[in-house]
Amino acid sequence: MSLVIYEAEGKVAVITLNRPEARNAMSPELASALGEAFDQFEADDGLWVAILAGNGRIFCAGADLKAISEGRAAGLITKEEGFGRFARRQRAKPVIAAVDRPALAGGFELVLGCDLVVASTEAVFGLPEVKRSLVASEGGVTRLPRRIPTNIAMELALTGDTIDVHRAHALGLVNVVCEPGQALAEAKALAERIVVNAPLAVRAARRAILDGLETTEAEGFGVAARLGAEIAKTEDFKEGPRAFVEKRPPVWQGR
Template sequence: MNTETVSPMVRCDRRGRVGIVTIDRPKRRNALNLQVKRELVEHLEALASDNAIAAVVLTGSEGYFVAGTDIGEMSSMRPSDHVRLETDRVFHVVRQLSKPVIAAVEGYALGGGCELALACDIIIAAEDAKFGQPEIRVGIMPGAGGTQRLLRAAGRYKTLLWSLTGDMIPAGDAYMSNVVSELVPTGQALARGVELAEQIACMPPLAVHAIRDAVRLGGDVPIGTALALERRYFERLFDSEDQKEGMRAFLEKRAPRYEGR
């Protein structure tokens, strides 16, 4: 029996109410293999269940986000392997996490790395970072949201241009195409991501949850349905103590004290 100890490839730190998840596989530019995906799921689910954590920042070590999915591991897989091993689970976990997730991108976010960033709520990118969906160059296509999330962010024509050529997308182009939330100087993506996470962590939790749900669910339904959904969330917040506290604090010209109820 193989008793070899496999070193962790993902680390998790807590900074106040912010959880920082770092992919740490620098020799492979943080490429996603099954171990990395499994460890990401474990850390993210632990943060989701931690009441002390209000927001999460996802990043990579040594100046890279994620250079792609590990082709060496994936090359011999069959369709049933993807199903059995749930190779797309981490993307669903990120997208459905109960707390906001901010991607802090330096270097490359390619293939599965781009899809991992797209699964997040906010993407902060260094000015010289590169995004892309190069799967076509190895005989496949994006399979974890690369076509569909790009389509909803950048539109049909950019999505097809990038997906059919496999070309890298400079962070500036991604920003202009609504794929990136904010550009920062090289080396500052994590600091800015944490700063934003700390700002969001101070907001009323019920309102944060409602806004995220309205945006995520509303983007995939007709505008009339989305507006009705938004209105229902808006109305429901008037049953919360946070709504009363927030408005009372505003009128009394003091800082609010939110409790998430």
């Protein structure tokens, strides 16, 4: 059985954690398979958006504590790519998390590593690391306070308690709330709203937002201008206005 299911549907890659018998807990083997899947996605010019999903009753329960207790932690976290070879991965293309069930500990950190989140009413999110004398160091204590108010991030990190999808949505962590079993379908619908746009411009806009968060507003304008100038050199930059004038849908080439 493949630990990660990789499917390409049009311009969208669906990457599914497939270790349901272990609640999709991240083992070294699963981390390796997940990293290879995202390597494949990033290298494929025909794929513009990825969806990260989880098979079974849990999106991802975090690190495989059994593997850690057996001394098999090597590979769970890498210096360059982080937890599951994803949490700190440097990538160009957008990724949507499709969360149908609980995302806990490292599983929540995988979600925080995505650009957009679709979640069902059966999803919950939490950082229970402190209950095991651990620190949520793969995005939990770093990214969460940049996404939601600091005191709420403190609440989650210090109590280890979970929040439901409705509170997560109200806090801005979740883009779309859906019925149980519909997270993947709704994530695909969101992906289709993205892939109708020029892929290089989408990547540049994503990069401008992320880089701009690390700068002053004035520096952020500079980042956006630099990326915009790069897009102006592409064939798609000419195609957009041409398609508008000719009253037809644009045909993006990604170059």
